[in-house]
Amino acid sequence: MEHFPALMIVLPLLAAPVAAALPNGRLPWLLTTAVSWGVLAMACFLLATVLGTGPISYEMGGWAPPWGIEFRIDTLNAFVLLIVAGIGAVVTPFAGPSARAEIPQRLQSLFYCLFLLTYTGLLGITATGDIFNMFVFLEISSLSSYALIALGRDRRALTAAYQYLIMGTIGATFFLIGVGLLYSVTGTLNIADLAERLPALEEARVVHTAFAFLVAGIALKLALFPLHLWLPNAYTYAPSAVSAFIAATATKVAVYVMIRVLFTVFGVEFSLGEMPLQPILVVLSVIGVVVTSLMAINQLDAKRLLAYSSVAQLGYMAIGIAFGTTLGLTAAITHVFNHALMKGALFLALGAVAYRIGSTRIHDMAGLAKVMPWTILAFAIGGLSLVGVPLTAGFISKWYLISAALEQGWWWLAVIMLITSLFAVMYVWKVIEVAWFRDLPESRADVREAPLSLLVPVWVLVAANVWFGIDTRFSAGVAARAAEALLGVAP
Amino acid sequence: MMGIDPVNALWLAIVVPLIGAIGVALTGRWPNVREAVTLVTGVVLLSIVVPLWPVVMAGDVPRLVLIETLPGLPIALSVEPLGMLFALIGSLLWIVTSVYAIGYMRGHHEKNQTRFYTCFAIAIACTMGVAFSDNMFTLFLFYEALTVSTYPLVTHAGTEAAKKGGRVYLGILISTSIVFQLLAIIWTYSLTGNLDFQEGGVFGGETPAWLIGVLYALFAFGIGKAALMPFHRWLPAAMVAPTPVSALLHAVAVVKAGVFTVLKVTVYLFGLDTITAAGANEWLLYVAGATILLASLVAMTKDNLKARLAYSTVSQLGYIVLGALLATQLGIIGGAMHIATHAFGKITLFFAAGAIMVAAHKTEVSQLDGLGKRMPWTFAAFTIGALSIIGLPPFAGLWSKWYLALATLETQHWVLLGILMVSSLLNIFYLLSIPMRAFFRTAAATAVDDGHDHGGEAPVACLLAMGFTSLACIVLFFYPGPLYDLAAMIVGVTP
């Protein structure tokens, strides 16, 4: 039990080469599914332990921190681990039929190998308590996801992966520069240790430079406007299961890294008080939310539309972070959770559409509600959650975000956020109207509903969207505890 | 049915129509069974709602907390006099409308009737939820659900015009509710930490007057279903729906949910004293007044029968909002009574309009010349409904207008009193001219024989429904007691 923090990362890591060695067929998929469910069980156990008895510290290889690598699980990353593990456990069953249809037979084993590596990387970033180790896991997840995206059917997947590789590597290298500069002044790489030593060095210019590099690097990974240019193509052309998995987890983990660096490593007074980050984040995010929401309205491909909407939603999270208050941070963390649920559900629903008609262009979805009612209904509910309609998870996020804005007295920001929700209504409606009210072309009359193996994962996430829109004791409750712990407020 | 505990009746009132909706969806293949399910559900619903009436009159407030969504924000149900009034009207008229719809939908050979009845039942469930909400949060949930569930009804025809109307409908209702109303709700919550409907409202003395004013205005415009100008355009747009929808939803359930919310917010969220003390209502009163007058003027220019009735509804909703905004006891009583009297009057008018469409395929006022001889019952009902809305004795509409006028006198808003009077005159002109044409003019000799001129009266089911509602207009004039008592209890006047 006490080895769970390491085991949940080692397990997918070891499974990856095994999956690659297995013959192409069902076996690698079954292995991946089993691993992802095992990891989910461990993530549940860890979160329960952390909520019950406080943070866990695991010494890798028995070397005590700060010399050895420490895995440190507190409320925040236990929560994010659960999100990543949960999405993984839902997406892998979906990936079976979906990837069989979209990825050449000879690459099946390698696909699952890459998938497991991405999974390992994301879990590792979240679990580790060592900032250099964070960089290594960041690169593990990034490199494998570049390759995963390149597996997309369209040749533009290749250029998208290439673009992502260039941008992602620059971001990661910026992060590495920041880490190096911090090490040069503190002599430590352990996050808890850094947090202790940095306050004495706040005046140093090296620390300011390190801060700038770290934030810029993470912002690239997080696709903060205007550094989001890699994201729409990558999400659009990746295989369906990969889009769902990456959209629901990768950027969320980047948000986690941002929160960790700003609030744990540097501390809120330095990050948002002494450094001029708050206005920068707020202004960029607000412009980003407005611009990318408008761009989403103009998209012709439903996946691309969702990708732009993701950038907008990440903007909301950045706004929540920029408040620097308990309520704001609660909003951001809750939205990390809820957004993972809604984007997971939406991308999976589109995956089911792609499985049947081989396209996700909005025009091609005309009248699909008549032949694939359950898929389109799932998309509609996920879309409602994205808009923030009451009784869905998205509403809870929006409620907290707007409360946080009003708490600061920034009513104009609240108004902007509500207006951008209307943009969300428009882009979600655009898809639904076509699928629901257009006539089904004759050529698609024989299209059938997606198979149950695809529908079940989709509806699990849809149900989660509704459940966490009604009962928020878990989602918002844990987020609030994490936020309090980060800001040092007594719970 | 006597054995139902009032607390259980609250959730049953929402669940029963939902079960009915499922039943309708399942029995869609057999139209007769399907319609029977609708009617039985309606009767069961009414028999659940009516026993609550004596409970409310006795001053009890049954309350039921379903689940706590956010800390301090439960989804909870309760019933108080205003909600009781609204629920009674909604559930009673649903049965009547169902009877009417059977005649109309079959007579008009509409497609997708199962979807129609299913969505209708869901919309009723949402209406009951609005009526029985215990706090603003719960109300908002049902308010939004009502908007979404009525969208398929508005776009029922599936034509380009229907889709366009649906887009306006959804666009205005969603955007006002999200941008204004939700903002106001969250703002109120972050100020007071409480959204419960309670006597005297949730605001303590410390909220500045200007903020009360801003919030109240956000609510007034944010409740788009109340159709306060300039956010009224969704209502005429919704007239592309089949007539039973226009009748029940866009003369009773949906629009009344709007004005009901305005009343509820005024009385229980802000409190009459808070509003008058802050002077939050003054300029809004004139917005409501302008809505009454302008909508009446627009109605005069409309030749399409349903469009004319829609603008008339906008105008009449203005009366109720005006009553709420006056924030006096008389104003609230008048507003609440107008919810009931206008409901019976306007639904009669819509029933008649639908009957004309089914039997004679006429949609424009100018086509109605001489039709009175052929459809005497329909036009008699229309006349009664029109007279009630105008507010002439011996029809129910008199009472609510009476109290509204008294309220303007009491607060010395002479301009508003004038508006009420002028608007009533305009009502006479644009409503009564319709049956006049039908009865006293003869059909133009050049009328094209389009194959629909041979039929007689409307289907019997339609006539029954019309007869019932127009009778109600008369009965409520002679026996307004129960209605008045219920309305008076809202502002704490016990009979």
Add this chain to the structure above:
Amino acid sequence: MDVLGHYNYWIVIFLMMAGLYTVISRGNLVKKIAGLNIFQTSVFIMFISFGYISGSAPPILEDGVTLYSNPLPHVLILTAIVVGVATTALGLALVVRIREAYGTIEEEEIHSQDRDF
């Protein structure tokens, strides 16, 4: 401050800028990868420079030596180099696939092909 004494950092900054500039300005996909490589290498040099202490010996235990260089940055950079190699390999592999799919590795030509598509 001794400007020339920090010559290693000047080199780092020069390489960093040169690398980034290449990534941004070149349209040739292979040249972009090369630029990225130079950019990463500059960071490696920076790390290694941190570890060196003036007058210190290499970190190998020896009698009579008291001042050692810090070995940790070297170890870190060993990891980073591996990451860098992997990135380069993957990037070049992608370029090969792009050339197979488009018949060119010039960014503008690829864009114009996609636009026609």
